[in-house]
Amino acid sequence: MNTYIRRCATLLLLLWLAILPAHADVANAPGTNLEVSLITYGPGETYWERFGHDAIEIRDTVSGEAVNFNYGVFDFDESGFLFNFARGRMHYLMDAAHSEDDERYYVETGRSVTRQRLAFTPEQATALRDYLLWNLRPENVRYDYDYYVTNCSTRVRDALDKALGGILKTALQAKPGGMTYRQQTARLMSNQSWLMLILDLGLGPYADQPLNAWQESFLPMVLQRELAGIKTGDGRALVIDEQVLSPNRLQAPPDNAPDLRLPLAIAGLVFAALLIALQRIWPIGYALLASLYLLLAGVVGVILLILWLGTAHHSAWANANLLLFNPLAWLLLASVWRARRGVSASRFANIVLVVQLVAALLAIGLHLLPGVVQQNQPWLLFALPCWLALAFTLRRNRPA
Known part of the structure; x- marks a missing residue:
């Protein structure tokens, strides 16, 4: 789901070393100074951008520094990348960048950028920040990618849920989803008919199982929508406010899958x-x-x-x-x-x-x-x- 490759795997160690001094405020700020937001990027024009993308923003409200953490980087230079891609054994990477740098590409290419500020307690914000920094270490940065089960959105979802004590999973697993994997895939790929037909032909019965909202949040836009209805442990709305940082300037995907x-x-x-x-x-x-x-x-x-x-x-x-x-x-x-x-x-x-x-x-x-x-x-x-x-x-x- 990532829109571009910002760093090669060979630079991961340098990235980690650079993050500590460059992001000293976010890395060391007390939880009372930390603000957590979900950043959601709308679908792009090319096929690998059609599912959208998202990131977790950690902002130090005192210094103003903000860092986006995302799980959508892949490395063409990885040994055997294309062979592993064909076998379905893809390795993706976590990445971090200053929020303005991370969002600039999406704004320039006309994709929507939306920020949802979340009601995290200082303890939850600290736990999330520490987990993301731990996940960014070279020995932890890679993960086995799956289009529907383990992707850039589900990893963001899981990190938020972990810090919130499991309230997301509890709420979303109890709520039925709106579409199947097949329907969501056809809907988002409908602007490229040939690719939509190929994917529909190649998907088996797994893609037609009924989903709950937790499973359907493999899509960043679904996760964004579902967070708006979540309540915290003390009954507050999880989403404090939602701000469109950049409007969509591309053709939006249809609301429903085409009937083939x-x-x-x-x-x-x-x-x-x-x-x-x-x-x-x-x-x-x-x-x-x-x-x-x-x-x-x-x-x-x-x-x-x-x-x-x-x-x-x-x-x-x-x-x-x-x-x-x-x-x-x-x-x-x-x-x-x-x-x-x-x-x-x-x-x-x-x-x-x-x-x-x-x-x-x-x-x-x-x-x-x-x-x-x-x-x-x-x-x-x-x-x-x-x-x-x-x-x-x-x-x-x-x-x-």
């Missing part, structure tokens, strides 16, 4: 009709279009299998879309090229078609089971017409 069922159903029907028509009027075009579908279906299946069996991306495990798109599709490539000459599918190809159609029916059956199931209706509506059209065109010609 109708667009993908239409796409599947159009593809099926085009496939049937091309076999009659332009056989080579039919073979090319069918081959493209079969190639992509196989590639998608291989990727889904790798995500499930070979990575830690648990949100992609047990993906029912494997019943719709899988490497079996490659076994039909030769048949579509024979079909352009009017030759019907072989017995082997017919068996493959039957297996694939049964798999599609099984996907429908799984979707209809009671309880939490994968919300892949859009892909069912797209794939079924495509497979039926392929079966029809491969079987309607003369026998081999």
Whole structure:
């Protein structure tokens, strides 16, 4: 969720050494002088900025010095970073900077910046400050990142909750969330349709579990919203005041996730009709279009299998879309090229078609089971017409 990389991992030790003298006021101020705020940054334009970002601000009210602590830094220069990213074993870093320096980028790029001043007691503010400084040490600064469970927002949430004695978790776990992981992902990625579709295709049933407000606060904007309703132990509102430091100047994401069922159903029907028509009027075009579908279906299946069996991306495990798109599709490539000459599918190809159609029916059956199931209706509506059209065109010609 971080917007940019401010420091490389190789400079972490220098960062820590620099923070102590540079932030002497915040580091050593008594709790009575400390003011705690949640800083929330709105979504950016690029895909890694779409979930937003946040930070904890610790301010010394006597000196005026303010430091933002955030958990959203990653290091491309880390050994094996891209390989670990692909495996779902990403390492992120904590960072700290003067508040003005930390917020300048977001203001310049048009992203909203909101400060919520929180009702921390001096003892709570001291405990939070000390924990953040401890967390910033080189031996503690790294953590294992997960998009939904352990990210820049959940780490901020957990640090605040720890200092507040657990009142956030108690209150938010008892409150139902508004959306699932899938819905929030689609909503925030909707301005980049191609990426939204790829992510929706790759998410498994884990992304469709009902969430409580604690889980849904993996998003900084949700955490910001939920804090406004929290009461402290003595009945006071946790949020003393909320100030928009910089308004949003970018296109805001929609309030709800787009419904992909109708667009993908239409796409599947159009593809099926085009496939049937091309076999009659332009056989080579039919073979090319069918081959493209079969190639992509196989590639998608291989990727889904790798995500499930070979990575830690648990949100992609047990993906029912494997019943719709899988490497079996490659076994039909030769048949579509024979079909352009009017030759019907072989017995082997017919068996493959039957297996694939049964798999599609099984996907429908799984979707209809009671309880939490994968919300892949859009892909069912797209794939079924495509497979039926392929079966029809491969079987309607003369026998081999």
